[in-house]
Amino acid sequence: MTQLASHYLETFPNPALGRDYTIRIDIPEFTCLCPKTGQPDFAVIKLEYVPDQVCVELKSLKLYIWGFRDQGAFHEAVTNQILADLVAVTMPKFMRIRAEFNVRGGIYTTVIVEHQQPDWQPPVYIQLA
Amino acid sequence: MTQLASHYLETFPNPALGRDYTIRIDIPEFTCLCPKTGQPDFAVIKLEYVPDQVCVELKSLKLYIWGFRDQGAFHEAVTNQILADLVAVTMPKFMRIRAEFNVRGGIYTTVIVEHQQPDWQPPVYIQLA
Amino acid sequence: MTQLASHYLETFPNPALGRDYTIRIDIPEFTCLCPKTGQPDFAVIKLEYVPDQVCVELKSLKLYIWGFRDQGAFHEAVTNQILADLVAVTMPKFMRIRAEFNVRGGIYTTVIVEHQQPDWQPPVYIQLA
Amino acid sequence: MTQLASHYLETFPNPALGRDYTIRIDIPEFTCLCPKTGQPDFAVIKLEYVPDQVCVELKSLKLYIWGFRDQGAFHEAVTNQILADLVAVTMPKFMRIRAEFNVRGGIYTTVIVEHQQPDWQPPVYIQLA
Amino acid sequence: MTQLASHYLETFPNPALGRDYTIRIDIPEFTCLCPKTGQPDFAVIKLEYVPDQVCVELKSLKLYIWGFRDQGAFHEAVTNQILADLVAVTMPKFMRIRAEFNVRGGIYTTVIVEHQQPDWQPPVYIQLA
Amino acid sequence: MTQLASHYLETFPNPALGRDYTIRIDIPEFTCLCPKTGQPDFAVIKLEYVPDQVCVELKSLKLYIWGFRDQGAFHEAVTNQILADLVAVTMPKFMRIRAEFNVRGGIYTTVIVEHQQPDWQPPVYIQLA
Amino acid sequence: MTQLASHYLETFPNPALGRDYTIRIDIPEFTCLCPKTGQPDFAVIKLEYVPDQVCVELKSLKLYIWGFRDQGAFHEAVTNQILADLVAVTMPKFMRIRAEFNVRGGIYTTVIVEHQQPDWQPPVYIQLA
Amino acid sequence: MTQLASHYLETFPNPALGRDYTIRIDIPEFTCLCPKTGQPDFAVIKLEYVPDQVCVELKSLKLYIWGFRDQGAFHEAVTNQILADLVAVTMPKFMRIRAEFNVRGGIYTTVIVEHQQPDWQPPVYIQLA
Amino acid sequence: MTQLASHYLETFPNPALGRDYTIRIDIPEFTCLCPKTGQPDFAVIKLEYVPDQVCVELKSLKLYIWGFRDQGAFHEAVTNQILADLVAVTMPKFMRIRAEFNVRGGIYTTVIVEHQQPDWQPPVYIQLA
Amino acid sequence: MTQLASHYLETFPNPALGRDYTIRIDIPEFTCLCPKTGQPDFAVIKLEYVPDQVCVELKSLKLYIWGFRDQGAFHEAVTNQILADLVAVTMPKFMRIRAEFNVRGGIYTTVIVEHQQPDWQPPVYIQLA
Numbered sequence A, B, C, D, E, F, G, H, I, J: 001m002t003q004l005a006s007h008y009l010e011t012f013p014n015p016a017l018g019r020d021y022t023i024r025i026d027i028p029e030f031t032c033l034c035p036k037t038g039q040p041d042f043a044v045i046k047l048e049y050v051p052d053q054v055c056v057e058l059k060s061l062k063l064y065i066w067g068f069r070d071q072g073a074f075h076e077a078v079t080n081q082i083l084a085d086l087v088a089v090t091m092p093k094f095m096r097i098r099a100e101f102n103v104r105g106g107i108y109t110t111v112i113v114e115h116q117q118p119d120w121q122p123p124v125y126i127q128l129a
């Protein structure tokens, strides 16, 4: 777990332990620094997860995300790091992170990473009429 | 069941007992208070269910929803509580609640929870030409 | 069958008895009265069915729908009643009714009900290139 | 077969006998008369078929469709009649007709009918990357 | 093969022989003459194929398409002819042609034809997260 | 591998070796020269891949793409060449390249190519409620 | 003034007497009866006005509008009558009513009527940057 | 000035005294109570103004708006009151408030009010090419 | 002029001195800190100007904008400061800055400021057919 | 006039000398090099003009635009240069060039320049009903 995660991320007990349900969190204000040039990068981070024992506390998540403001971070690495930190802290049944980075040098990059408990069964979506 | 539910929620007999059908209710005017800061939160609540013996009465549902206006409530907990209250009162064959909260601190949160009777079989949707 | 149905609804012989086909009828001008307050309610009614021996005659359907103008009716009950009336009169192979009610007290309600002959096989849709 | 069909509809040999392929024809200018009131009705007719030995000739189809201008015709009956006429003349492997009638008395009606040769196998659509 | 095809169409060796891949070519400027009236017809031609040993050369395809400008051609026949010519010249693993003709006499016509090598297996599309 | 690839393309170790995840890169500023006429061609290149041991470094990718500016290149060949170069350098589990070329002579061309490790299993997408 | 107006419409003192401002009220649920056929008509009523001494009370306006449910009324007459009633009761500086009636017999009708105090000066709209 | 205004609203010196410029503030989360029924009302408040000596401080504006949560308020009165309070506190060169209330009883209401210093000249908008 | 401006902003001679023309620059990646709470703010900055003797150099503008990343700044003040800095450095004939800030506490704020040389005549836009 | 212009640009006599009319030309494939870094820039060039004695020949314009491919050019200078070249060659009554450059460093730049004969009267656009 990174220092940012241990410093900021907090959890609270899942209020509905016996139930698989979805929490979706969109964070359009992610910014960090390019580790090569020191120039700012920007991204939209989209998180969705099925909690197990704990949920991530939203204000602590906001502070954790703000903590990247002064950090150098490659696109692929930082997306995996955010997943690793959130998995380490919340140990969810399933988690997906999608990071859509702003254009740099005429190139648009998106990174999508997932974590899943080995024995978790994904739900079948029920489509009512 | 919460006091809000026992105080407000009322039901009436399902007028079509022998049939699985869908009731969809959208409530764009949900508001409660942040339990940490006391500041107001807002959400759109979307409910869909297949009734069993009873349906929820719409005016009582409106009053129940208005009852959260002065209550402190975390996003994940209040969504699960609304589901638990409505399940306790209506014991439906299936119910899904989707709560889309307004942005706070640059973060957009949505919580989706479901309940299902153990032996209920979801319908297969018939798509006519 | 309700009085409205026996008074108004008429049928004519299905002009294509040996074939499963779809009739879709949208009625955006449904209005009835709230049985609690006497205030008018409005809805869009969407009907789709596969006829068996008879079809519902469109002008009689219009008069039947207009007949609700002075009737008190709960959302769930009236949607099921329209289905029951139309099924009693036409005994279709399949029928679905979707009633989208106008907002009341900040709440939007939609009710969807279906009927199906026990031994009817839904068609497989053929998607040409 | 109706008089209109025998009078107008013409075919030409399928130029690709050994191949299942799709011909789609949209006719937005169909008009006939209401057999009860004599008032004009309007519809969009959408035809799609897989020809067998012959194709319907387009100008003859146009004249056939224009032939309904002074005919009284119920929505369900005329849609099935057009299918029956076209099937009688072209004996296709598959044919679907979709008739979307203009609003009358606040009611929108659509009728969809299909014909299929008993031993014809519908194609599996190939979706390239 | 038609004279147009033998006169114009040229190929070049598939630069990736061992791989099934997709080439999609849209030609919005097809025009020919109605063989009955001599009046110009217009269509959008959409071609997609999986090449085998050769690919069709684009400039030669353009000249081949321009070659129809003074030719009389029925909708169904010309679509099948273009497929036959391109199959004769390129012998692809799979080819589909979709010709969307402009409205004539109030009628819109689209013809879709396909060719496939008998033993070719269509790909399964991989949808990444 | 082409000279352009060996000159420019660089990789870095995959920061999440044990995990299948998606990297999507859109490059709207690809330009090369028509090998027949010397005239400029333009395309949008869309790349998506699942990395194995290494990822492609974004700035090196930008320079590699810029390297085509003075090169003659056929549409089908250059798309396959970019895939071959990127596969040679990164040996990914899966890679797809989609090149959408600008209109030339009234013709729009798109080429889509894929590479896959023989024993790689594509992921099943988990759709949460 | 009509009986409907004197029975239902109520006013309250304009809370901002010294200021010209705009009140806009949209009423999508207007329905009355065709005086010739007794069949229901439907319309969207859009009201905008600059109050003088009094404003129209909203609940009383709702009841007044509902009062047309059982009244026969021609499109042009009823729009002018609503204006006349509201002007008689509120004597506004300016009032405009726009009634958009649902299609009947393939015809869509909209009626727009205005009232203005003889010496009232309409405001000049200020468009900030 | 109301108690809410004197309790909450704060200003800060206009940082650009010699210049007419525009400040636009949208507040989608306004809620108050209906003074007749005690039921909650909701509105979107849109404020635009040209400051004179002071600007309204945004956090104090947020608290002032939240202060209406437990107050009874008619649509027309509360919109004028918000304008009066903000004018009393900031004495702007120009201010416009637009309050779009949520539907109640099938009726949508919007109130637009403005204030202007008697000798203030509205800017002429410069449209560059 | 601020330190940021004197440190970063550079100009180059206007390449078309005798002509009034428009330069429009959109900067979607502005971020600074809230001077009260230290929390990050985000905005889209839109700049348009008619240069006089010099133009602002784009890379220096980018660095100047990035310089706000660690600065505390109120919305109204920072928008006026950016205008003042750019006016001090470029002394344009006309300049407008529009800053659209991200939502904070449920409030969306936009600030628009302009500068104009006293004797400059704005162009009349010529609209060709 | 630049070498590019004298080398490539050609004209032909205006075929409608006595008439003011509009010629609009969009060029989405402009590319040049950044004079500071040597990296490619891309822009969409939009040209509209009212010709006087001559019109610009389209193929020569294409070659002229392609001529910038290997030239270093600042955004503001190159837009003015294209205008100057085209004015020198065609001496139009009116000409406007709009150059929309691709994003660089998170900044989007557009430059709009115009030329007008001193005594030319812009047309009044006639809007038919």
Ligand SMILES: [Ca+2]
Binding pocket: A043, A044, A100, A101, A102, A103
């Ligand atoms: Ca972005």
Ligand SMILES: [Ca+2]
Binding pocket: B033, B034, B035, B041, B074, B075, B104
């Ligand atoms: Ca909260």
Ligand SMILES: [Ca+2]
Binding pocket: B069, B070, H069, H070
């Ligand atoms: Ca309260």
Ligand SMILES: [Ca+2]
Binding pocket: B043, B044, B100, B101, B102, B103
């Ligand atoms: Ca919301």
Ligand SMILES: [Ca+2]
Binding pocket: C069, C070, G069, G070
């Ligand atoms: Ca009545």
Ligand SMILES: [Ca+2]
Binding pocket: C043, C044, C100, C101, C102, C103
């Ligand atoms: Ca509705």
Ligand SMILES: [Ca+2]
Binding pocket: D043, D044, D100, D101, D102, D103
């Ligand atoms: Ca129609």
Ligand SMILES: [Ca+2]
Binding pocket: E069, E070
């Ligand atoms: Ca010719």
Ligand SMILES: [Ca+2]
Binding pocket: E043, E044, E100, E101, E102, E103
């Ligand atoms: Ca067309």
Ligand SMILES: [Ca+2]
Binding pocket: F043, F044, F100, F101, F102, F103
């Ligand atoms: Ca393109």
Ligand SMILES: [Ca+2]
Binding pocket: G043, G044, G100, G101, G102, G103
């Ligand atoms: Ca209508």
Ligand SMILES: [Ca+2]
Binding pocket: H043, H044, H100, H101, H102, H103
């Ligand atoms: Ca609203």
Ligand SMILES: [Ca+2]
Binding pocket: I043, I044, I100, I101, I102, I103
């Ligand atoms: Ca924003």
Ligand SMILES: [Ca+2]
Binding pocket: J033, J034, J035, J041, J104
């Ligand atoms: Ca540059």
Ligand SMILES: [Ca+2]
Binding pocket: F069, F070, J069, J070
């Ligand atoms: Ca070059």
Ligand SMILES: [Ca+2]
Binding pocket: J043, J044, J100, J101, J102, J103
């Ligand atoms: Ca662009």
